[in-house]
Amino acid sequence: MSDTELKRTPLNDVHRSLGGKMVDFGGWDMPVQYKAGVIEEHLRCRTRVGLFDVSHMGEIWVKGPGAVGFVNRITTNDVTKLVDGQAHYSTLTNDKGGIVDDLLVYRFGEEKLLLVVNAGTTDKDFAWISSHHSDADNCSIENASARYCQIAIQGPDAVALLQKLTETDLNSISYYHFSEGKVDGVDAILSRTGYTGEDGYEVYADPKFAIQLWNKFLEVGRFGEDDGILPCGLAARNTLRLESAMSLYGHELGDDITPYEANLGWITKLAKGDFIGRQALAEQKEAGVTRKLAGFEMIEPGIARDGFDVYVNDEKCGVVTSGSPAPFLKKNIGLAFLPPAFTTAGQEIKIDIRGRKAAAVVVPTPFYKRQK
Amino acid sequence: MSNIPENLRYSKDHEWIAIDGDVATIGITDYAQHSLGDVVYVDLPRVGDKFDTHESFGSVESVKAVSEIFTPLGGEVTEVNDGLNDAPESVNGDPYTAGWMIKMKMANSGEADALLSAAEYEEYLKASE
Numbered sequence: 382m383s384d385t386e387l388k389r390t391p392l393n394d395v396h397r398s399l400g401g402k403m404v405d406f407g408g409w410d411m412p413v414q415y416k417a418g419v420i421e422e423h424l425r426c427r428t429r430v431g432l433f434d435v436s437h438m439g440e441i442w443v444k445g446p447g448a449v450g451f452v453n454r455i456t457t458n459d460v461t462k463l464v465d466g467q468a469h470y471s472t473l474t475n476d477k478g479g480i481v482d483d484l485l486v487y488r489f490g491e492e493k494l495l496l497v498v499n500a501g502t503t504d505k506d507f508a509w510i511s512s513h514h515s516d517a518d519n520c521s522i523e524n525a526s527a528r529y530c531q532i533a534i535q536g537p538d539a540v541a542l543l544q545k546l547t548e549t550d551l552n553s554i555s556y557y558h559f560s561e562g563k564v565d566g567v568d569a570i571l572s573r574t575g576y577t578g579e580d581g582y583e584v585y586a587d588p589k590f591a592i593q594l595w596n597k598f599l600e601v602g603r604f605g606e607d608d609g610i611l612p613c614g615l616a617a618r619n620t621l622r623l624e625s626a627m628s629l630y631g632h633e634l635g636d637d638i639t640p641y642e643a644n645l646g647w648i649t650k651l652a653k654g655d656f657i658g659r660q661a662l663a664e665q666k667e668a669g670v671t672r673k674l675a676g677f678e679m680i681e682p683g684i685a686r687d688g689f690d691v692y693v694n695d696e697k698c699g700v701v702t703s704g705s706p707a708p709f710l711k712k713n714i715g716l717a718f719l720p721p722a723f724t725t726a727g728q729e730i731k732i733d734i735r736g737r738k739a740a741a742v743v744v745p746t747p748f749y750k751r752q753k
Numbered sequence: 754m755s756n757i758p759e760n761l762r763y764s765k766d767h768e769w770i771a772i773d774g775d776v777a778t779i780g781i782t783d784y785a786q787h788s789l790g791d792v793v794y795v796d797l798p799r800v801g802d803k804f805d806t807h808e809s810f811g812s813v814e815s816v817k818a819v820s821e822i823f824t825p826l827g828g829e830v831t832e833v834n835d836g837l838n839d840a841p842e843s844v845n846g847d848p849y850t851a852g853w854m855i856k857m858k859m860a861n862s863g864e865a866d867a868l869l870s871a872a873e874y875e876e877y878l879k880a881s882e
Binding site (some may be wrong): 401413414418419420616620682683686702705706708713735 | 756790791794796812814815816817819838
């Protein structure tokens with residue numbers, strides 16, 4: 382894809398001026414890292430606070446009397462359990478129970494839900510949702526992605542920092558809850574969610590205020606000082622989510638991977654009534670999965686990378702979905718699909734690293750869990 | 754601007770080579786370490802391993818990517834920088850001294866003449882931008 386065709390968030394120029402190394406990410410021109418580099422960015426988010434432009438994520442409004450029923454029919458989690466001001470993690474599944482995408486579902490009201498989906502899959506998701514939507518659903522669907530920027534502020538200092546810019550009492554909002562309010566005078570949705578394993582917020586606002594908000598966060602966060610905020614690129618976003626064993630679409634999740642295989646049984650509510658893929662998922666739950674996602678860490682030197690084969694007793698039995706050095710844990714970690722019998726912690730496995738079989742061991746996930 | 758010491762020779766694969774008699778010390782250039790980002794692992798050959806010119810003799814891994822490193826000259830490995838096992842970040846911080854990778858006894862010292870000078874390497878970087 383040529384540079385001119387790439388989509389840009391409202392913060393594109395800001396990323397460039399901060400020395401962001403820009404890459405094509407699912408059709409978006411995004412910073413993979415800034416001047417500090419991925420390790421510094423990762424560590425700063427774990428120990429102080431990191432700032433992320435996630436404006437490329439997609440936002441889809443579902444409004445009307447049938448909103449809850451409709452979203453309940455196309456996603457795996459139970460939307461009827463949400464109360465106003467609450468969000469949950471869920472998946473869109475196809476007829477075979479494969480994951481079309483993972484998403485957050487926000488309940489603003491009985492007739493007003495917001496779906497937040499991945500950047501590279503927004504158009505596919507909206508087409509998928511549209512194809513299952515009719516007048517009979519008694520609700521409207523709108524791809525409103527262009528109307529929102531999204532900035533994530535994450536890390537131990539994140540809530541206190543954001544509190545300086547809003548009158549909304551941030552500590553009264555629980556994890557996976559949200560509120561509408563103002564940040565630096567700008568109308569915003571303040572969501573206590575994230576993709577780093579740290580406490581923090583994701584702030585949605587009109588894109589025309591993206592630069593104002595971003596620069597305000599940098600200013601209040603004392604960007605440039607040793608313990609100040611650091612903007613974090615996609616590379617740090619990836620290593621942070623991997624340490625926390627959060628799934629990434631295209632790696633742990635995909636159209637031919639089911640929630641049960643990806644350890645997402647906890648957001649797959651067969652008892653809630655019919656939804657797309659329910660029958661296939663019920664059958665799989667009954668029969669048992671033939672592969673399951675597991676975390677591992679390397680014992681021998683070497684870094685497992687996405688796509689590397691996994692061996693047990695000299696037999697190829699799985700594949701790495703994400704693998705990387707873990708900057709905070711200072712280990713080389715990864716996630717892989719393996720036969721369920723080999724997913725118990727302590728199981729020794731080998732990773733084929735460019736022809737050399739290096740020893741690794743299955744470990745419990747998440748690899749990293751923050752101290753509360 | 755990349756740091757390109759005058760006294761070294763260079764390859765188009767972004768290695769630097771210090772020639773001392775028939776021994777060549779090899780590492781990657783400042784430009785290469787900068788493109789890679791934070792180096793977290795360096796996989797090097799063993800002493801005694803023999804390589805032809807432009808063979809892959811190891812790899813440098815950053816958080817995001819793996820890059821192979823190629824021999825700019827043929828010969829036998831006489832020494833390996835074990836210090837990089839514990840401090841791979843030397844490749845970023847100090848690519849021309851602490852970040853050296855291997856020493857090779859050259860099979861054919863004449864090969865060194867084909868390497869780029871500092872000025873030629875600088876030209877090459879400019880042209881490939």
